Amino acid sequence: MAKIQPLPEVASSPSPCSPSGNDSSRILQKPAAYTVWMKSLVFNGNGCTVYGADGSVAFRVDNYGCRGGREVFLMDRAGKTLIKIQRKSFGVFRRWEARRCFDAAGEGFGEETRPWFRVEKAGKNGAAVTIHGSGRTYTIDGPSKWYPQSSSIKRPIAEVAGRAVSSLAPPMAKVKPLPPEAAAASPSSSSSQEGEQKPVVYTVWMKSLVFSGNGCTVYGADGCLAYRVDNYGCRGGREVFFMDRSGNNLIRIQRKSFCMFRRRWEACRCLEDGEETRPWFRVQKIYWKKGGAAAVKMHGHRRRTYTVDGCSRKSDYKISGADGGVVAAIARKQTASGVVLGEDVLTLTVGPEADHLLVLGLVVVCGLMNRCL
Numbered sequence: 280m281a282k283i284q285p286l287p288e289v290a291s292s293p294s295p296c297s298p299s300g301n302d303s304s305r306i307l308q309k310p311a312a313y314t315v316w317m318k319s320l321v322f323n324g325n326g327c328t329v330y331g332a333d334g335s336v337a338f339r340v341d342n343y344g345c346r347g348g349r350e351v352f353l354m355d356r357a358g359k360t361l362i363k364i365q366r367k368s369f370g371v372f373r374r375w376e377a378r379r380c381f382d383a384a385g386e387g388f389g390e391e392t393r394p395w396f397r398v399e400k401a402g403k404n405g406a407a408v409t410i411h412g413s414g415r416t417y418t419i420d421g422p423s424k425w426y427p428q429s430s431s432i433k434r435p436i437a438e439v440a441g442r443a444v445s446s447l448a449p450p451m452a453k454v455k456p457l458p459p460e461a462a463a464a465s466p467s468s469s470s471s472q473e474g475e476q477k478p479v480v481y482t483v484w485m486k487s488l489v490f491s492g493n494g495c496t497v498y499g500a501d502g503c504l505a506y507r508v509d510n511y512g513c514r515g516g517r518e519v520f521f522m523d524r525s526g527n528n529l530i531r532i533q534r535k536s537f538c539m540f541r542r543r544w545e546a547c548r549c550l551e552d553g554e555e556t557r558p559w560f561r562v563q564k565i566y567w568k569k570g571g572a573a574a575v576k577m578h579g580h581r582r583r584t585y586t587v588d589g590c591s592r593k594s595d596y597k598i599s600g601a602d603g604g605v606v607a608a609i610a611r612k613q614t615a616s617g618v619v620l621g622e623d624v625l626t627l628t629v630g631p632e633a634d635h636l637l638v639l640g641l642v643v644v645c646g647l648m649n650r651c652l
Contacts, residue, residue, distance in 0.1 A: 374399040485623040544644045590645045606633040
């Protein structure tokens with residue numbers, strides 16, 4: 280479950296709870312600030328995620344159908360359904376109805392027979408909300424304002440919350456840890472893991488944590504963020520930086536073009552006092568080899584040092600050493616139950632003798648070759 284940086288204590292809010300029928304239980308002494316990310320935590324799914332002021336997931340909507348579906352469910356962090364929202368269409372006049380859900384004793388899941396509230400469009404950028412049986416009404420005015428008509432609050436709650444959450448950093452996501460038998464070293468370990476007896480497994484998500492950005496995110500076996508690439512330009516850019524979780528540059532990767540068939544990628548290591556003047560390694564495509572391949576040359580070596588076999592397949596390739604032995608392999612990630620995830624969620628297995636930073640740099644180069652980041 281993803282987590283974001285907590286708000287200051289002045290903007291903190293109580294832990295999320297299920298809606299109740301008693302309106303007085305929802306009266307707060309001060310505005311509560313939530314962060315709403317209009318993305319689902321389910322890969323390739325539509326929905327949204329709501330974070331509380333403590334930075335943890337509070338509520339979520341996971342819509343497995345198309346955007347703007349006829350029916351969605353608002354759930355708490357554990358996946359318990361709280362509200363069912365349905366779209367009712369009467370020609371061009373559409374409205375949305377919401378019903379509260381509950382656990383019927385001995386009967387499983389249930390819901391109220393009458394709608395809790397209804398929402399209808401009103402005007403150009405507004406909507407009218409009617410609460411069933413209470414006579415209370417609300418108005419949604421514009422894309423980001425919400426407030427009761429009879430409220431004494433001078434400013435919309437959304438605006439107060441907006442100022443409170445504007446200082447938040449991008450969410451530092453977390454994925455499910457691997458089983459103990461596949462556990463690996465901590466992400467903060469050094470790039471050379473010569474003392475490890477077991478292969479180290481990373482999860483590579485070919486998405487950036489920056490909104491509307493290109494890049495990739497690397498998670499360690501413990502499920503925490505280890506490395507990332509945030510490319511603010513177009514896909515397959517000329518220059519990207521490979522960073523650790525804190526944003527410190529580790530590798531700078533540049534594309535060198537001499538013609539269509541003479542492109543190569545050069546990587547320089549970044550140090551605290553600057554970066555190395557000579558490239559650490561160079562990567563060049565081998566066009567005549569079936570399935571796509573790339574040759575990797577380390578600085579100071581005339582001959583090919585590593586080979587990336589099948590690099591044009593995006594989600595299934597291997598990195599071999601000069602002796603032909605496989606030092607790392609990448610494939611689509613599978614869950615413990617055997618479900619294969621999307622093509623942008625990969626498992627990287629690095630051998631015990633390999634330089635982890637070098638292998639991760641080659642994965643980034645392959646992503647640039649295939650315009651995946």
